[in-house]
Amino acid sequence: MTATPVAVCPPLSLYIHVPWCVRKCPYCDFNSHAVKREIPETAYLNAILEDLDQDLFYILGRPIETVFIGGGTPSLMSGAFYEQLFDGLRQRLAFSTDAEITLEANPGTLEAGRFESFRAAGINRLSIGVQSFHPEHLQSLGRIHDQAMAHRAIESARAAGFDNFNIDLIHGLPGQTPEQAVSDLHAALAHRPTHLSWYQLTIEPNTEFFSRPPALPDDDRLWDIYQQGAAHLRSAGFDDYEISAWSLPGRESRHNLNYWSFGDYLALGAGAHGKVSLADGRILRYWKTRQPDAYLQRIGSRTSGSEELAPEDRPLEFMMNALRLKRGTSEQLYLERTGLPLSSVAVQLEQLRKQHLLTPDRLQATEQGQRYLNSLLEHFL
Numbered sequence: 001m002t003a004t005p006v007a008v009c010p011p012l013s014l015y016i017h018v019p020w021c022v023r024k025c026p027y028c029d030f031n032s033h034a035v036k037r038e039i040p041e042t043a044y045l046n047a048i049l050e051d052l053d054q055d056l057f058y059i060l061g062r063p064i065e066t067v068f069i070g071g072g073t074p075s076l077m078s079g080a081f082y083e084q085l086f087d088g089l090r091q092r093l094a095f096s097t098d099a100e101i102t103l104e105a106n107p108g109t110l111e112a113g114r115f116e117s118f119r120a121a122g123i124n125r126l127s128i129g130v131q132s133f134h135p136e137h138l139q140s141l142g143r144i145h146d147q148a149m150a151h152r153a154i155e156s157a158r159a160a161g162f163d164n165f166n167i168d169l170i171h172g173l174p175g176q177t178p179e180q181a182v183s184d185l186h187a188a189l190a191h192r193p194t195h196l197s198w199y200q201l202t203i204e205p206n207t208e209f210f211s212r213p214p215a216l217p218d219d220d221r222l223w224d225i226y227q228q229g230a231a232h233l234r235s236a237g238f239d240d241y242e243i244s245a246w247s248l249p250g251r252e253s254r255h256n257l258n259y260w261s262f263g264d265y266l267a268l269g270a271g272a273h274g275k276v277s278l279a280d281g282r283i284l285r286y287w288k289t290r291q292p293d294a295y296l297q298r299i300g301s302r303t304s305g306s307e308e309l310a311p312e313d314r315p316l317e318f319m320m321n322a323l324r325l326k327r328g329t330s331e332q333l334y335l336e337r338t339g340l341p342l343s344s345v346a347v348q349l350e351q352l353r354k355q356h357l358l359t360p361d362r363l364q365a366t367e368q369g370q371r372y373l374n375s376l377l378e379h380f381l
Contacts, residue, residue: 003311003339005281010263010337012062013255014093016048016085017269018074019292022109025142026208027170027201031271031290032072041081043296048268049088051288054301055266056092058276062264063094066255067101069123075105079117086122100254102127102166107153108145115160126157126165127197133187134180137173140214154191164251166195171225173201174214181225182232189236194251198229199244243324243370260321261329262337270295270302275309281339283309314338315345316380319363323373328364348379 020039021032069082082103089095102125103118118126130150132138138146145153157165167188171181188196201216203209217225230240238246242260245253258265267274271290277283286306289295295302309317318338322329331342342349352358357369357376369376 001311001340001344003281003314005279006277006336006339008336009060009062009277009279010261011065011258012059013066013068013258013263013265014064014089015265015267015269015272015274016067016069016074017267017272017288018044018069018071018077019270019295020076021071021073021106022076022144023142024208026212027141027204029204029207030070030072033292035076039076040296041077044269044292045081045085045088047296047298047302048085049092050300051268051302052089052092052266054303055268055274058264058266058274058278059093060279063096064089064099064266065096066099066258068255069101069103071104073106073109074103075109075114075118079114079121082118082121082123100125102253102255104129105153105157106145107149108143110153110156115157115162119161124162124164126162127168128154128157128165129168130154130188131168131170132173133184137176137180140174141170142208151187151191154193158191164194166197166253167191167193168197170199170201171229172217172222174216176217176225178221178224178228181229185229185232189233195245195247195253196233196238197245198233200226239326241326243373257325260325261333262318262321277337283314283339285309311338311340314340315348316377319345319380320377322363323365323369323376325364326370328359328362331361331363334363345380352376352379 017031019031019033020035022035024032024034101123103123104127106129131141131143133147133150135147154167169184169188200222203213233246237248240246241252242256245256264276265274267286267288269288270292271288273285273287275285284306286303289298289302289304315338318334334342349358353360356366357372358364359366365373365376
């Protein structure tokens with residue numbers, strides 16, 4: 001299978017990882033490390049900018065369309081850190097005039113004035129990690145905040161001028177009833193968010209829950225939770241534009257839409273992963289040194305590994321992302337982002353359309369296709 005260089009490089013985003021947190025949650029499989037001493041903000045800032053200097057050749061003249069700062073707990077860092085960080089980034093990168101810049105923030109790590117300092121640094125969107133408003137569920141998830149702190153954090157964010165924010169909630173929690181799940185959604189919606197990430201708890205390897213699994217709701221209860229919660233969100237004007245992402249019209253996460261549309265994204269920070277399309281037609285995935293201390297101590301590039309995405313692997317990679325979107329993508333985008341003709345997947349598309357798993361004229365899963373998405377994707381292996 002031969003790919004051609006893309007005529008126009010995909011939109012470019014930037015992911016920045018902050019690896020520190022107060023305490024590792026038992027369900028978390030992200031690259032996060034409990035703080036054992038004062039966070040070395042200055043050293044980490046310098047490391048990130050030095051790392052970026054080695055990756056500038058990936059940009060190919062493109063502006064940064066979106067930034068997402070994830071973790072860990074990025075809200076542990078000071079406003080001054082982010083002000084200096086974005087000063088350094090803007091000296092090296094061009095940003096779109098309407099760039100979406102999102103910071104993950106956790107209740108319990110936010111003293112007075114913190115949100116104001118984030119906004120002054122140029123951050124214009126928040127993703128607030130509430131997960132639940134019920135005390136027993138917060139405790140089982142190992143969260144460091146309580147219900148009151150969650151409400152206070154959201155109110156403080158809005159008071160600081162953030163009118164575009166996401167609230168993270170998890171459903172399918174140990175002992176959770178459909179009524180409790182809907183109650184969480186109701187509490188979140190009372191704060192008038194523009195976006196909700198509402199995803200089912202999964203037990204991942206290398207987590208405390210994997211070693212000591214909690215008792216989770218059975219499939220029937222999980223379906224009831226989803227059905228009742230989805231109905232509640234739709235009645236509030238939210239649409240599930242992606243499997244676990246809900247938004248008001250026009251308030252989708254542009255950063256995540258770029259991921260799911262097989263766009264490009266630079267990676268900075270310990271353990272961050274990136275994907276870039278090169279002028280010669282290659283598509284490269286790369287990742288940064290995972291351990292924070294090792295990331296700080298390296299000189300120059302902090303990239304610890306990379307792999308070229310072979311043409312024969314691109315159909316599955318593209319579909320795994322694009323078919324998560326409720327509206328899918330155009331067939332033309334497949335050619336633009338993979339460098340492959342649509343004929344490279346013509347047989348699979350014909351089979352899936354005959355089975356009514358894909359719509360006729362778009363790369364879009366039907367309702368039945370969404371339900372059996374993993375089986376659908378096996379056709380592209």
